[in-house]
Amino acid sequence: MQPMRIRAYLLDGRVAGTEAHFPLDSILAAEVIRRQHTERFYNPPPPGVKDGWIDPELPLGKRGRGDKWYWACSFNVVKPVEEYITYWHRRFDDCYERYIDFKGRRGKVAESSGRYKAYRMPLNILLLPYLEWYAVGTLEAVRDLVQGVAAIGKKPAQGYGLVERWEVIPWPEDWSEIRDGKLTRAVYELPPGVEGIRRLYGMRPPYWRQPEEVWMPL
Amino acid sequence: MDAAMMEEYYLHSQLSAYRKKLNNTILTIKQVLCEHPGIWVVSYSGGKDSTVMLDLCYQAGWRGPILWQSYGDIETLPDNRRMAEWASRHYGLEVIEKQAPGEFEIYRQLGHFFIEAETPEEKAAVRRWYRWAFGELDKFVRKQGWTGQFLGLRMEESHQRRMVLGHRGGLYYASSRKTWTCCPLYHWTGKDVWAYLVSNNLPWAKIYDAPGENRERLRNDVVFLAGSGSIRHGQFAFWKKHYPDLFNRLAMEWPEIRRYV
Numbered sequence: 001m002q003p004m005r006i007r008a009y010l011l012d013g014r015v016a017g018t019e020a021h022f023p024l025d026s027i028l029a030a031e032v033i034r035r036q037h038t039e040r041f042y043n044p045p046p047p048g049v050k051d052g053w054i055d056p057e058l059p060l061g062k063r064g065r066g067d068k069w070y071w072a073c074s075f076n077v078v079k080p081v082e083e084y085i086t087y088w089h090r091r092f093d094d095c096y097e098r099y100i101d102f103k104g105r106r107g108k109v110a111e112s113s114g115r116y117k118a119y120r121m122p123l124n125i126l127l128l129p130y131l132e133w134y135a136v137g138t139l140e141a142v143r144d145l146v147q148g149v150a151a152i153g154k155k156p157a158q159g160y161g162l163v164e165r166w167e168v169i170p171w172p173e174d175w176s177e178i179r180d181g182k183l184t185r186a187v188y189e190l191p192p193g194v195e196g197i198r199r200l201y202g203m204r205p206p207y208w209r210q211p212e213e214v215w216m217p218l
Numbered sequence: 219m220d221a222a223m224m225e226e227y228y229l230h231s232q233l234s235a236y237r238k239k240l241n242n243t244i245l246t247i248k249q250v251l252c253e254h255p256g257i258w259v260v261s262y263s264g265g266k267d268s269t270v271m272l273d274l275c276y277q278a279g280w281r282g283p284i285l286w287q288s289y290g291d292i293e294t295l296p297d298n299r300r301m302a303e304w305a306s307r308h309y310g311l312e313v314i315e316k317q318a319p320g321e322f323e324i325y326r327q328l329g330h331f332f333i334e335a336e337t338p339e340e341k342a343a344v345r346r347w348y349r350w351a352f353g354e355l356d357k358f359v360r361k362q363g364w365t366g367q368f369l370g371l372r373m374e375e376s377h378q379r380r381m382v383l384g385h386r387g388g389l390y391y392a393s394s395r396k397t398w399t400c401c402p403l404y405h406w407t408g409k410d411v412w413a414y415l416v417s418n419n420l421p422w423a424k425i426y427d428a429p430g431e432n433r434e435r436l437r438n439d440v441v442f443l444a445g446s447g448s449i450r451h452g453q454f455a456f457w458k459k460h461y462p463d464l465f466n467r468l469a470m471e472w473p474e475i476r477r478y479v
């Protein structure tokens with residue numbers, strides 16, 4: 001186990017997501033699942049289902065005590081230089097009308113309201129020169145895993161978050177939790193003299209599954 | 219708000235068209251108060267429109283209670299509560315808080331989540347909530363014996379408001395509340411509203427400074443979730459971005475909402 005710095009250089013700097021945290025342990029966990037449990041990767045349980053989740057073993061150190069543990073890996077520490085909103089749309093395609101079952105009665109497909117109302121969903125785009133994380137773990141294993149990650153964030157099929165190249169290098173200090181008196185990831189206990197903010201957030205991948213009251217970077 | 223935008227709104231406030239609209243609005247409020255004497259209440263949400271309306275009413279000589287509606291433990295945004303506290307302090311007027319159920323009560327009552335009411339039970343639950351939230355408010359307003367109510371609605375906000383306010387104008391009698399309703403800003407644009415806030419050094423909720431959002435169109439509330447298409451227009455995505463803790467609390471109870479971000 002050794003401290004390291006990981007950088008993802010983006011193809012065009014656009015990543016879709018509401019926050020710039022993009023925890024690397026989550027990205028690595030997805031990659032492990034993709035490699036070892038391909039079927040489950042492409043058919044994950046729906047949100048809210050408690051069973052059937054895979055907790056993959058990562059080549060990273062573990063921190064914390066008992067059930068309250070987390071991977072020794074920071075959030076992305078690079079702040080976005082710009083942020084904007086774009087929209088994706090989905091509307092009923094009338095070439096599929098024959099598949100609608102109105103149960104023998106007359107029916108109407110209204111796109112302005114009701115069941116067939118079209119979607120217009122905002123997509124938050126962050127512009128970053130690159131994403132950067134600090135971790136403690138097995139450098140070669142992390143380097144191997146990240147090579148399989150082609151994109152970060154939402155809507156990669158639309159071209160967002162595409163990674164041009166990864167860089168994993170040894171780092172002289174362990175900044176996986178704290179750097180210059182500031183948190184670099186969520187922690188259960190705030191060390192003295194360190195700044196943080198209390199928030200409801202996940203601690204291990206998948207981060208959305210079990211939010212807890214924790215200390216987060218400002 | 220950056221300096222360039224501040225300057226743009228300040229310059230807008232110097233336009234003669236804007237000054238004329240402002241003077242006419244103050245005159246309308248004075249006339250309404252004169253023609254329908256009695257107690258008038260200002261409905262205040264904490265948003266940009268109601269802050270401007272409250273200040274205009276105050277400048278026009280109105281004094282009375284401020285009515286602020288909250289929506290349960292989850293859907294009452296902390297920003298709005300702070301603004302209501304500011305209004306009370308700044309104008310030295312009483313703020314009456316009327317508690318309404320949050321729209322998530324609908325899901326709690328039914329025991330499941332939906333984005334469009336389809337079954338009779340879902341439709342009934344949505345109707346029940348509207349009666350519960352707005353019917354109770356109407357009843358409350360009727361009971362107070364107030365002469366009228368100032369609302370910060372604007373035509374520009376939605377198609378429905380354009381039709382209703384365009385037809386009725388800024389003053390009408392609401393038979394459901396048995397009171398007069400005055401919407402002094404009904405013909406104002408988002409730019410007018412911001413020009414007034416900036417040129418009068420009034421505060422606004424932090425949410426309006428959120429990056430990537432259009433401050434002239436942004437709403438500061440999260441109502442009308444169940445039974446409407448707002449979820450398909452990114453209501454939950456908005457919560458996730460601007461109120462992540464609230465979003466996570468909701469998602470713990472109704473994990474399905476994560477499908478709509």
